[in-house]
Amino acid sequence: MNFFDRLLLGLYSLSMVILFVVVGLVAAGWTTPLDLLEFALFKQDQRIAVGLVAIVFILISLKFLINSFGTKNEVMHALIKESAMGQVRITVQALENIVKKSVLQVRGIREVQPRIISRPEGIGVFIHVIVAPDLAIPQVSDEIQEKVKENLERIAGVNVHAVKVLVENIATDMKVRDRVN
Numbered sequence: 116m117n118f119f120d121r122l123l124l125g126l127y128s129l130s131m132v133i134l135f136v137v138v139g140l141v142a143a144g145w146t147t148p149l150d151l152l153e154f155a156l157f158k159q160d161q162r163i164a165v166g167l168v169a170i171v172f173i174l175i176s177l178k179f180l181i182n183s184f185g186t187k188n189e190v191m192h193a194l195i196k197e198s199a200m201g202q203v204r205i206t207v208q209a210l211e212n213i214v215k216k217s218v219l220q221v222r223g224i225r226e227v228q229p230r231i232i233s234r235p236e237g238i239g240v241f242i243h244v245i246v247a248p249d250l251a252i253p254q255v256s257d258e259i260q261e262k263v264k265e266n267l268e269r270i271a272g273v274n275v276h277a278v279k280v281l282v283e284n285i286a287t288d289m290k291v292r293d294r295v296n
Contacts, residue, residue, distance in 0.1 A: 120182070127175050196272065205271050207231045214240055217266040221258050223247035225286045237276030240267070243283045256280045 137148050155161045196203040214229035225245040232239040240263055246255055260278040267275050 123175060124179065127172075127179070130172070205273070207233070210238065210267065210271060210273070213266055213270055214242065214263050217262040218242060218244065218259050220262060221255060223250040223255065224259075234276055237274035238267070239276050240278045241281070242279065243281050245284045245286055246282055248285050248287070252282050256282070
């Protein structure tokens with residue numbers, strides 16, 4: 116869902132919440148909104164404005180309804196190779212698993228959360244890690260970047276544009292599980 120659709124959905128949802136709060140208050144006996152609605156529909160200009168607002172809400176509702184039946188449920192993938200025989204694709208989840216395996220080979224890594232972004236110039240890899248307290252973060256980050264780039268290019272055949280590492284936290288326990296290559 117793009118930014119415009121998210122913004123539209125947010126505004127639509129907020130409007131629906133306000134509308135149903137007012138409907139609930141009217142059902143509980145509050146009569147002021149009914150008086151305002153009667154006043155809004157009394158004059159021709161005001162009826163046109165209310166009608167236009169209703170049409171906008173109907174169109175937004177139809178857009179969301181049509182989008183809900185769309186065929187955009189296909190698995191996200193990255194194009195690896197195209198030949199006369201066809202295309203070879205690999206899922207983002209498979210790429211993330213390669214990243215996890217690569218990062219966990221680095222000594223002192225506790226947790227890994229990768230995210231893959233496919234771009235025309237290659238894939239971007241964003242990695243959140245939790246490391247052991249006794250590690251030098253610059254050296255560990257360099258090692259992670261090298262291993263991830265090397266393994267993705269070797270195993271999956273993808274062009275790696277960038278590997279960014281965020282050390283999200285330092286583990287508080289002193290037990291360091293060394294990973295074996």
